[in-house]
Structures are given as structure tokens and as C-alpha cells.
Amino acid sequence: MSALSLAVRDSSTMLRRNLLHARRYPSLTLNVLLTPIVLLLLFVYVFGDVMSAGMRGGGADRSAYIAYLVPGILLMTIGAIPAGTAISVCMDMTEGIMARFRTMAIHREAVLIGHVVGSVLQALVSVVLVGAVGVAVGFRATGATVVEWLAAFGLLALVAVAFTSMAVGMGLASPNAEAASNNAMPLIVLPFISSAFVPVDAMPGWFQPIAEYQPFTPAIETLRGLLLGTGIGNSGWIAIVWCLGLTGLGYSWSKSLFNRDPQ
Secondary structure, X not given: OOHHHHHHHHHHHHHHHHHHHHHHOHHHHHHHHHHHHHHHHHHHHOOHHHHHHHHOOOOOOHHHHHHHHXXXXXXXXXXXXXXXXXXXXXXXXXXXXXXXHHHOOXXXXXXXXXXXXXXXXXXXXXXXXXXXXXXXXXXXXXXOOHHHHHHHHHHHHHHHHHHHHHHHHHHHHOOOHXXXXXXXXXXXXXXXXOOOOOOHHHOOOOOHHHHXXXXXXXXXXXXXXXXXXXXXXXXXXXXXXXXXXXXXXXXXXXXXXXXXXXX
């Protein structure tokens, strides 16, 4: 059996393990789903008229704000996944499972790949469910072609890979589950200071660079462009560069920590 076949086989085994683990602890998945859904309903039915009036110069149009809001909520859904990934990886470390995996005749990166792929699948399923709620409250992407829908789904998958790769490193570097959750907190907070809820140019001038030059804003603007036909500009390639950079950094960091000799 070739090295590639061994890597695929071992990664598949680790993926199956992580999916079974997620099925046995559904509360974490439920919490990840509830937060973006509650935010979506809150901003549509409680703040929707006020937010849309402010964005459109006094002409309240809730449907326009729903169209603006849902892509941001979809990216926020992905941003909530890494905390669970970091906690799961940290628990494997503190309970000695990672140490056992190090001694087994398996592909070294299979453990890390299993965590990343499992979390990405969980993120994409969550995105589909949250997207269904978005459609139920009025979101429509009538102008998007099949190619644009596929590109949008690919972008969501790429963002999920990037942030779960970083989350695996955070989990490996954390001494306990509480620390892992705290380390992943910036990935949860970043969408709140992006263009998910209001345009960047509506923010205070000193804050606009923070919101504009972070990973979520270009990804959100690209997703809006693909689904709603708005201008993407240079947001597309910036989002891709962010995703590839974070994926490479997360993979290198995780591999280094996993291969490090235990103290």
C-alpha cells in the first residue's frame, strides 16, 4: 500500500472517530447552531427596521437588510465552529489519547486531518441549516448562477478549513479545555467587528481599518457579491490569501506541536 493510500485510510479512520464523538455530544453542535440563528432572528425581527433605515438613508426596507445580513451570519456560523474544535483537540491531549496516537503505526498527520475535516463537515452542515432559516425569514439570492452558488459554497469551505486548522493548533497548545475555549474566542469575536451587521464606512473612522483589514470582512463581501450580485472588487483575492495563509500557518503550527516530544 502506498504512502498516500495509508494517509487516506488513516485520515478516514480519524474522521469517522471524530464524527462519532460529535454524535455522542450533540449539545456542542446545538450551541454552535443556536447562536447564529438567534442573532439572525434578533437582527431581523427586533433590529431589522432600525438597521435597514439607517443603511438606506431613512427608507426602511427590511428585505434589503435581510439580504445584507444573511451572508454575514453564514460566516459567523463558521467562526463559531473552531471553539469546539480547539476544545475537542485539547481534551484528546489532556486525556492522553494524542500520546497513544503518537505511538501507533499510523500516518502522523491523520489525527490532525481527521479533526479538521470533521469540523469542516460540521461547519458546512451548520451553514446549510442556518441558510435554510435565512431563506425562511426572507433571504433570496435570485440573481446568483449555479457557478456563483458553487463558488460561494467553496468560499465557505475554504474559510472553514482555514479557521479549523488554526483551532487545532490552539487546542494542541492549550493546557486545558477552558484555555482552549479562551484561545479560540478571537475567532468568535472577529465577525462582530466586521461588515457582517453594518457596512464598514458606517463605522467610526478610527475603527474602519480594524474592520476592513481582518479575515472575515473580505470573505463576507465576496459572499455577498456572489449571492447578491454586488461588487466584489479586490475582496475575493484578499479573502483567498487570508484563507490560504491561515491554513498554512495552522497546519505548520499543529504539525509542530503534535510532533513535539511530550514533556
